[in-house]
Amino acid sequence: MANMSLKETMAGFNFQKIAKDLVVTALLATAIFGSTIAFKTKTAPGGLVLDLRFDIAFYIIAAVVVGRLLLWLTFWRKAPNKASGDILPKGWRTLYAALLAKIAKRFAPTLLVFAIVFPFLPFTDRYLLDLGVLVLTYVMLGWGLNIVVGLAGLLDLGYVAFYAIGAYSYALLAHYFGFSFWMCLPLAGILAAFWGLILGFPVLRLRGDYLAIVTLAFGEIIRIVLLNWYQFTGGPDGLSGIPRPSFFGLEFKRGEGNFADFFGLEYSTIHRIVFLYFLILALALLTNFITNRLRRLPIGRAWEALREDEIACRSLGLNTTVVKLTAFSIGAMFAGFAGSFFATRQGFISPESFTFIESALILAIVVLGGMGSQIGVVIASIAMIGGFEIFREAEEYRMLIFGLAMVTIMIWRPRGLISKRIPSIFLKKKKAVSGDLVAQGEGH
């Protein structure tokens, strides 16, 4: 930059445009902060008085304008010789891409090894382990929803309903029939898959926004039924005393014949948490394994073809009804597994755990990770759930930071963190497909 002549340096600017933009920015900032910051009511003897704080408002407005000017001078500036405003020089860019590819190749195995040794690391305490269990639960839910949204391209805003069905299936079967966790786990999955079919039928003909609205309504219907069917589900009181899982019949309790005693360990409550951690890790890996397997089978390719073009699918003899229903029910099945895990971990469930915000969070993980990308879901879960914990001290500003981060990432990477699609089969060389070519399916 240093040896550039003045004319060249100035070539990327359009002064008129920038000036106009800054005036608009200043006006907008004045409209927002002028009303919210400049006036404050204060309790004083004799009632409320108005406290004028024009100076603070002025500083904030000035900061916004200067910030925008800086953006114009740096990121938004069109480099004179390049088509795009990329700030890195070309040699660096190839180096950066090579480095990124190298990291990407080793990333997944490293992450897996870390996940396995995580409970035994010296710094891992009860709090971190609980957080790990939570993150893995969302990884599993994200992977399950990825089948419906990422592969089949069907926007599902009521995914938490299947999570609730899984959790309540286990809790109710244990409550009324005394079934154990290991018996209920497959049953919960089957029941959730069945409800996935039930949701699938009415939405078969729906596209776009309508599909999103009906799935959203389905999620709410399930929650409200659970809330109001007091005699059966306990309504808002929820269900408590849900049995804990055993390790091949060994309970995690103090005393003879239990887990600690059997392996000659000193009893500790952490054993059960470690066990739960590995349980959810195994369930999540099972989800990933099956999804990857399905992607390479005709059914998985049919899901992706459905996302790309439904009419073309029908012209090739694919029964799109069956394709949609399998996507809904298999996605729901994994939520059912995760739900029964949730019930056994908490020992208590109530409809409050299955609100719309949960659906939104799982969907955000899938979209943020990059739709259809398995590793993207992991990164997004760690960032969203872990990140949420880091900002716990920010209290009410937490949601604000969260929202801001989402907006930033969506501007930076509109197709999610990992937007490339890996082909399910290849002849000579596996080449990732650019995200721009991949369709997003219905409801986006």
Added chain:
Amino acid sequence: MSAPSPFLTVEHLNMRFGGLLAVDDLSFDVGRQDITALIGPNGAGKTTVFNCITGFYKPTEGRITANHDDGSTFLLERMDDFKIPKTAKVARTFQNIRLFSGMTVLENLMVGQHNPLMVASNFTFGGIFGLAGYKQAENAAIELAKYWMEQTGLTERADDAAGDLPYGDQRKLEIARAMCTGPKLLCLDEPAAGLNPRESDDLNKLLLFIRAECDAGILLIEHDMNVVMGISDHIVVLDYGKKIADGTPEEIRNDPKVIAAYLGVDDDEVADVEQEIEGVST
């Protein structure tokens, strides 16, 4: 015609959209291993006929029958659209190309073979446990895909996204994908649209190859007269939803009604055109 009965018979087909009669009492035959062209001016109802044959529209009236070599017949107007390529073996392509653009060329061709692969994978249950039968079927499917990639010259691009291909290759890939369903009749909706002369010559060769090697007939809608006159055995001309001519390319070329329809001459002037042609040919 190579076999006594035609593969596809369309009888008294009517398609009404509200007040508009898009197809008006249309009857024609498509012979086995024949290349039949459906031509006509814009808005004549050609694509509507296609959509009726391939099940995307349900005709208001009429019957469409597919007669297979083994004697079985299928009434296409009563079948679901996805069953027509699956059981009646009638495949189609689209006027505006409909590829799975985010999937690779090979994947597109594999989706074309969905139904046999689905059976081979025991409807996913066998496939998920990696049974040997599925592996074999998958290899056979890859071989078929390779065969069609060779015929269409796409072997080099096998692992590229379909959306990355140039336009002419996308047209070819759509035909290859339809051929992977193993059709007895291939319906092509303007396959030469947007192709340059060299590419449309390649297309002619490909269509002749399909007719010769694959025991399949072709029904095509086309505006490119180089393709229509060059390879068709039989031409059906539509205008305002009605059939105005039906015959060999030679007959159609000299049909006054066809010329009148293409030149936009009024009905009462058709006789004049007829005279003119006779004047030229004598």
